Amino acid sequence: MPGTHTFYDGSTVLQPIADIIGLEVDKVNLLLCQLISLPFAYFHYHMFTSTAVSQTVRIACPTILGLMFCYFCFGNALKHLILLVGLSYIIMRLSPPRIVHKCIFTFAMGYLVFLHWYRWYVLTAYYLDVTGPMMILVQKITVLAFNLHDGKVKRSEELNDMQKKEALKSVPDILSFLSYMFHFQAVLTGPACFYTDYMAWINGTAAIGKDGKVSNV
Numbered sequence: 001m002p003g004t005h006t007f008y009d010g011s012t013v014l015q016p017i018a019d020i021i022g023l024e025v026d027k028v029n030l031l032l033c034q035l036i037s038l039p040f041a042y043f044h045y046h047m048f049t050s051t052a053v054s055q056t057v058r059i060a061c062p063t064i065l066g067l068m069f070c071y072f073c074f075g076n077a078l079k080h081l082i083l084l085v086g087l088s089y090i091i092m093r094l095s096p097p098r099i100v101h102k103c104i105f106t107f108a109m110g111y112l113v114f115l116h117w118y119r120w121y122v123l124t125a126y127y128l129d130v131t132g133p134m135m136i137l138v139q140k141i142t143v144l145a146f147n148l149h150d151g152k153v154k155r156s157e158e159l160n161d162m163q164k165k166e167a168l169k170s171v172p173d174i175l176s177f178l179s180y181m182f183h184f185q186a187v188l189t190g191p192a193c194f195y196t197d198y199m200a201w202i203n204g205t206a207a208i209g210k211d212g213k214v215s216n217v
Helices: 015-021 025-047 055-094 100-122 131-152 161-166 174-182 195-203
Strands: none
Touching: 015 025, 025 055, 055 100, 055 131, 055 174, 055 195, 100 131, 131 161, 131 174, 131 195, 161 195, 174 195
């Protein structure tokens, strides 16, 4: 039956600690994941550099950790995030370039609005539930679709400088797409970023200085 678990089904292993400090366990879970992400980000930055490990490793590790964070915080409600991202990728692959941005926006925003309405209709209490990261993912998916439309449909003279920088000529491969959506640094609370900026960090090209050398990123 629909209920709280539809939107929030997170771990209760920290319930004793939550009771001691007087916070709900959903907030404790989110705070813990945010704190854990700091040393993991430091480790990823210094150990998993673009010159030390393969691009596949740099893509996969943030994705796996991000999904683990989501499952710890939201449990089986993670299905909504996976469904949103999975169906959006299929739509992006199948939609004509001229309307891909409209198709993605309509689906992603429609899904989000429906969940917000359904949560309001079903729940009687407030939780830090799956609609939080859903809002972040909708931003990313929509921006990526517009970047794809700019790169495949519009002429160069129709684009401003930022659009030229962020435009995409093809749909990303599935692993890169999932990494962009679920990387642990921003999946729970944001912020959103452009796909090209994220991949420049993954590839190490974001760290190329004026001297043409790559720093330790």
